[in-house]
Amino acid sequence: MANKTYNYSQQTALAQALGKIDHETQGVVLPIHVATTYIRGADNTYPSGNVYSRADNPTYKPVEQLLCQLEQGDQALLFGSGMAAATAVFLGLKPGDHVLAPVVMYWSLRNWLLNFATDWGLNVEFVDMTDLQQVSKAIQTNKTKLVWLETPGNPMWTISDIAAISELAHQAGAYLAVDSTCATPLLTQPLTLGADIVMHSATKYLNGHSDVIAGTLICKTDNDYWQRIRAVRAQGGAVPSPHDAAQLLRGMRTMHLRVREACTNAMFLAEQLQQHPQIVEVLYPGLPSFSGHETARKQMHGGYGGMLSIRVKGGEKAAVHLAANTKLWKRATSLGGVESLIEHRASVEGQGTPCPPDLLRLSAGIEDKHELLNDLLQALPKA
Missing domain, CATH: 3.40.640.10 (Type I PLP-dependent aspartate aminotransferase-like (Major domain))
Known part of the structure; x- marks a missing residue:
């Protein structure tokens, strides 16, 4: 009870x-x-x-x-x-x-x-x-x-x-x-x-x-x-x-600290990456341009979560190569941990997935947000 x-x-x-x-x-x-x-x-x-x-x-x-x-x-x-x-x-x-x-x-x-x-x-x-x-x-x-x-x-x-x-x-x-x-x-x-x-x-x-x-x-x-x-x-x-x-x-017992930091990092990354010419789209409920933002604002309080996805210019090959060239982000399934993870979801989900082939899923951890961003940026040109 x-x-x-x-x-x-x-x-x-x-x-x-x-x-x-x-x-x-x-x-x-x-x-x-x-x-x-x-x-x-x-x-x-x-x-x-x-x-x-x-x-x-x-x-x-x-x-x-x-x-x-x-x-x-x-x-x-x-x-x-x-x-x-x-x-x-x-x-x-x-x-x-x-x-x-x-x-x-x-x-x-x-x-x-x-x-x-x-x-x-x-x-x-x-x-x-x-x-x-x-x-x-x-x-x-x-x-x-x-x-x-x-x-x-x-x-x-x-x-x-x-x-x-x-x-x-x-x-x-x-x-x-x-x-x-x-x-x-x-x-x-x-x-x-x-x-x-x-x-x-x-x-x-x-x-x-x-x-x-x-x-x-x-x-x-x-x-x-x-x-x-x-x-x-x-x-x-x-x-x-x-x-x-x-x-x-x-x-x-430390969830409130971890979630707060993950939300801060995800919001920062979303705002920065949406301006990059090699990013087609950033999917994150905290962005005012996101289609579900108003509903999220109504029912989410204290942040919009630590998860975001990016769609990479150049399609599936470019997205896979971006993930392959990150150094700080870990290429692994799962989410919500203290470490930041990146994954090409379409190849994981396989046939029948509604996930676009150019999409990378990002689980923002609690590392320094500028270092997380810089790691993605240094990998982007290689895509």
Whole structure:
């Protein structure tokens, strides 16, 4: 459950991990619980509230309570990966249910929806979620059970209006779930805008150090659907190790510092690169020229995220060569870490990708912004 009595700011909640201490030792860092099973009482109940570690591990609880505080949610669940968290939302539905998903979204989940969810029996329809008319037309009253949003949408950073789409979804009797990985709870809180569930790939900004795989879901209200999702996690065993949960909590304690610096760096890079003659386009919600800027300004607070993409003059070959000639930027998949990453997404996503072939995805880390810019500039002429 959410910690209803903790009324400090997000920054303080993160830095102190809700102020929790180990009551047995008075340690300011909580212990890691590695037990897989727990003792029953003499009356055959579980006085600790823990039954089996696949569903109940005390190391998960501080992370889940902190997430509830950050997102203003009722309950949270920690998963073994972002994909495990995301797919649990769909597995909580029933065969034949109609779901809407965005055209621009995390590629691995898009592939899963195309290749597994449809075979399992879900009726999946992809829609341009930036166009409210298209969303309204696609939603089927009493047939659509879930609308899945991702905003900003990876890797084009499209912005969807959470409040408006939540109203459309609820009018039709559907739930709204939002992948808010790139916004983080510090920039957007989808549950306060009408969403029913918010998902994060905790591997990214929540942990922020490229050394933990984890995911999470937070709900606005506990209900039958949430209990089905909880059962998917417990019965499928989609949980992280206690050590990963503890390391995730440690990473989250500095998230407010990391996200703030990443936002500053991304904004600086976007403003500088949009003026360069060899850059066709900069995709970043913080730029006034970006198509989704006004919606982003309305629902994102404190920054526009650490992710941006650039389209390079000269097409795919020029983009690949630019990435190959950077020295400071690391050529690797993923995002949200303290180090800056660059990647040619079309070649990663392959056939069927909506990603332009001249696009490079940039995850701005927390390095010196001028050094990050200079590294890109020295690589550009070689493109």
